[in-house]
Amino acid sequence: MRVEQRQWNKNDGWQILSNLKLRAKAQLVFVFGSTDLVQDQHLFDEVRSIYPKAEIVVSSGSGEIMAGKVAQHTLNVTALHFEKTKIKTLEINLEDVKDSFDVGAHISAQIEKDGLSNLMIFSNGNQINGSHLLTGLQFNLSEAVPITGGLAGAYDPFSSTYTGLNAIGTEGKVIGIGFYGEDLKIGHSSKAGWTPFGPERFITKSTNNILFELNEEPILDFYKKYLDGLFEDMVEAIRIYPLGIKTDNGHERLLRAFLDYNTENGGALFAGDMPEGARVRMMRSNVNSLIDAAGEAASSSTQPFEIQKPDLAICVSCVGRQFVLQDWVNEEIEGVTDIFGEETPMAGFYSYGEIAPQAPNQKSALHNHTMTITTFKELV
Amino acid sequence: MKPTYNKILNRQIKKYSNGKGIPEDLDPLLNSISEFYDNFERDQKLVERVMDLSSDELMDSNLELKKLNEEMDRFVYSTSHDLRAPLLSILGLLNIIENENTQYDIKGYLKLLRDSTVKLDRFISDIIDYSRNTRLDVNCVEVNFTSIIDESFKHLNYMPGCSTLLKLINIDDHATLYNDDRRLSIIFNNLISNAIKYQKPDIEDSFVNIEAEITATELKVEIEDNGVGIEEQYLDHIFDMFYRASPEAKGSGLGLYIVQETLEKLNGQIEVESTFGQGTKFTVTIPNMTLGA
Numbered sequence: 109m110r111v112e113q114r115q116w117n118k119n120d121g122w123q124i125l126s127n128l129k130l131r132a133k134a135q136l137v138f139v140f141g142s143t144d145l146v147q148d149q150h151l152f153d154e155v156r157s158i159y160p161k162a163e164i165v166v167s168s169g170s171g172e173i174m175a176g177k178v179a180q181h182t183l184n185v186t187a188l189h190f191e192k193t194k195i196k197t198l199e200i201n202l203e204d205v206k207d208s209f210d211v212g213a214h215i216s217a218q219i220e221k222d223g224l225s226n227l228m229i230f231s232n233g234n235q236i237n238g239s240h241l242l243t244g245l246q247f248n249l250s251e252a253v254p255i256t257g258g259l260a261g262a263y264d265p266f267s268s269t270y271t272g273l274n275a276i277g278t279e280g281k282v283i284g285i286g287f288y289g290e291d292l293k294i295g296h297s298s299k300a301g302w303t304p305f306g307p308e309r310f311i312t313k314s315t316n317n318i319l320f321e322l323n324e325e326p327i328l329d330f331y332k333k334y335l336d337g338l339f340e341d342m343v344e345a346i347r348i349y350p351l352g353i354k355t356d357n358g359h360e361r362l363l364r365a366f367l368d369y370n371t372e373n374g375g376a377l378f379a380g381d382m383p384e385g386a387r388v389r390m391m392r393s394n395v396n397s398l399i400d401a402a403g404e405a406a407s408s409s410t411q412p413f414e415i416q417k418p419d420l421a422i423c424v425s426c427v428g429r430q431f432v433l434q435d436w437v438n439e440e441i442e443g444v445t446d447i448f449g450e451e452t453p454m455a456g457f458y459s460y461g462e463i464a465p466q467a468p469n470q471k472s473a474l475h476n477h478t479m480t481i482t483t484f485k486e487l488v
Numbered sequence: 489m490k491p492t493y494n495k496i497l498n499r500q501i502k503k504y505s506n507g508k509g510i511p512e513d514l515d516p517l518l519n520s521i522s523e524f525y526d527n528f529e530r531d532q533k534l535v536e537r538v539m540d541l542s543s544d545e546l547m548d549s550n551l552e553l554k555k556l557n558e559e560m561d562r563f564v565y566s567t568s569h570d571l572r573a574p575l576l577s578i579l580g581l582l583n584i585i586e587n588e589n590t591q592y593d594i595k596g597y598l599k600l601l602r603d604s605t606v607k608l609d610r611f612i613s614d615i616i617d618y619s620r621n622t623r624l625d626v627n628c629v630e631v632n633f634t635s636i637i638d639e640s641f642k643h644l645n646y647m648p649g650c651s652t653l654l655k656l657i658n659i660d661d662h663a664t665l666y667n668d669d670r671r672l673s674i675i676f677n678n679l680i681s682n683a684i685k686y687q688k689p690d691i692e693d694s695f696v697n698i699e700a701e702i703t704a705t706e707l708k709v710e711i712e713d714n715g716v717g718i719e720e721q722y723l724d725h726i727f728d729m730f731y732r733a734s735p736e737a738k739g740s741g742l743g744l745y746i747v748q749e750t751l752e753k754l755n756g757q758i759e760v761e762s763t764f765g766q767g768t769k770f771t772v773t774i775p776n777m778t779l780g781a
Contacts, residue, residue: 306541392534394527394531435520
């Protein structure tokens with residue numbers, strides 16, 4: 109497997125990061141960038157002319173990850189050539205089906221399943237309910253096939269996100285990439301670096317990803333008890349202390365990022381489902397443990413899968429981490445580079461939701477606040 | 489402008505730079521350190537608050553459990569006692585019937601058997617009311633309060649002294665009442681049955697006077713009788729579980745406790761005024777609900 113990368117920004121134009129002259133040999137190209145650049149037809153046409161035969165997968169992010177750094181207002185192109193592995197792609201438009209679950213169900217029904225070893229998903233981030241999408245994806249697919257990837261992001265919270273397959277990014281699209289054959293090893297890991305604190309509570313009132321009450325207490329009252337007076341803006345404060353849902357997987361909690369609070373109906377919007385009856389605790393973190401967790405994600409995306417040096421690492425990190433890391437976002441990517449080495453190509457973006465199994469051989473889940481890494485190694 | 493750092497950082501700078509200050513190009517570093525100090529202090533406060541709140545919650549639930557445990561203890565002791573007493577008298581009567589000569593008045597024994605059985609049944613009904621109130625959610629419907637009082641008297645009609653008691657009922661309804669009809673029945677059944685039970689034996693003009701007023705915000709009911717009354721020293725305890733104000737008290741000791749617990753579910757209140765030997769007045773106020781509440 110060979111990988112070459114290039115980056116575009118307004119001031120410098122195209123910067124070639126590595127050139128293996130893949131051209132028409134490239135079968136798959138990832139294009140990650142800011143919301144405006146992934147919608148730029150001219151830039152897309154240029155990418156298409158460089159890689160005339162590749163499947164081009166486009167996604168916007170709220171920050172781009174490339175060559176060990178976090179950038180903004182760039183377009184990042186990663187072209188892949190496989191020696192033996194086959195890939196197949198498909199795209200479902202939310203408008204053409206009933207709902208998010210249906211999008212997932214369509215993808216899992218339509219994707220060729222013979223020899224399918226891994227499914228990558230790049231989805232719209234603001235119109236799709238990621239939890240329902242995953243339930244749909246698992247509807248027609250064996251749990252043995254890991255699903256990784258993420259939801260697209262944008263620089264402004266809650267604004268539109270753009271994805272596309274062989275076209276510029278548009279709204280409402282979900283793209284699936286199936287990888288086939290036994291020559292490609294794919295590793296994955298999802299690590300958060302958050303720890304729970306405060307009492308455990310039951311979700312007593314919620315609708316999908318809108319949470320109203322914990323232990324029959326309005327969600328805002330619950331948070332105010334702890335955070336009032338320590339912060340000027342309660343909504344920003346809650347973003348720093350999201351909720352973690354208890355899972356069957358020991359102490360690991362499924363993180364749910366808090367997005368916004370609706371004063372009219374008293375509902376708190378989270379970036380994933382908050383099912384009634386689930387047990388949650390507040391979560392906290394700090395810069396150090398976030399950076400350490402990114403490094404842990406890198407190690408555990410290779411070691412358990414017996415991948416020595418990956419050919420490529422796709423990193424999907426959460427917008428919520430940017431919020432805590434602020435000036436230290438580059439350091440979390442450095443944490444990943446420290447494990448893989450600088451020569452390993454790396455690409456990715458900051459996302460509205462990360463997709464990966466909670467641990468090897470487990471069902472895939474929608475995560476928030478994690479660094480989620482998919483590694484590729486083709487045996488030749 | 490001189491940047492403002494975290495308080496302790498300011499002190500550290502002053503102390504270790506011997507008052508000379510720090511070169512300006514170190515500002516970004518110091519800003520970053522200052523922010524970490526701030527966050528650390530805020531996090532410490534947060535953890536303290538979590539510990540305080542959790543400790544309060546723990547104390548509260550401990551107290552609650554303690555109260556429940558005590559109630560349970562009393563409940564088990566008293567119920568077993570009260571359930572056994574009528575059973576023992578039934579067994580005693582059955583013994584007498586078996587051993588006595590058949591010419592004797594079996595009918596008289598049967599009446600005593602019936603009395604014991606009724607007592608047992610009433611006691612068990614009280615326990616069912618109690619447990620229903622603790623378990624079930626409030627079910628709000630449109631209520632016809634007049635028929636609740638009528639039904640109560642109909643239900644209690646078999647009680648000795650009910651037919652001769654003078655009943656004065658005046659209901660002023662200025663608004664429709666929305667409430668939990670079953671719970672209202674439990675409350676007024678108990679209060680009316682007390683007025684019937686505790687009449688003065690030596691007078692003929694025993695009465696119970698029920699004055700009710702329904703407004704958009706509340707239901708207010710006064711139930712006054714000229715019965716035996718309650719001694720002042722006992723007044724504070726009459727709503728306790730299994731409390732009987734006198735050895736002659738005929739009930740299960742659960743009645744007023746159930747009234748109080750049921751009112752709590754409806755966010756209502758009860759007050760009592762009583763003069764020993766002259767009579768008792770209960771005043772009940774319950775908020776008028778809205779449908780679906």
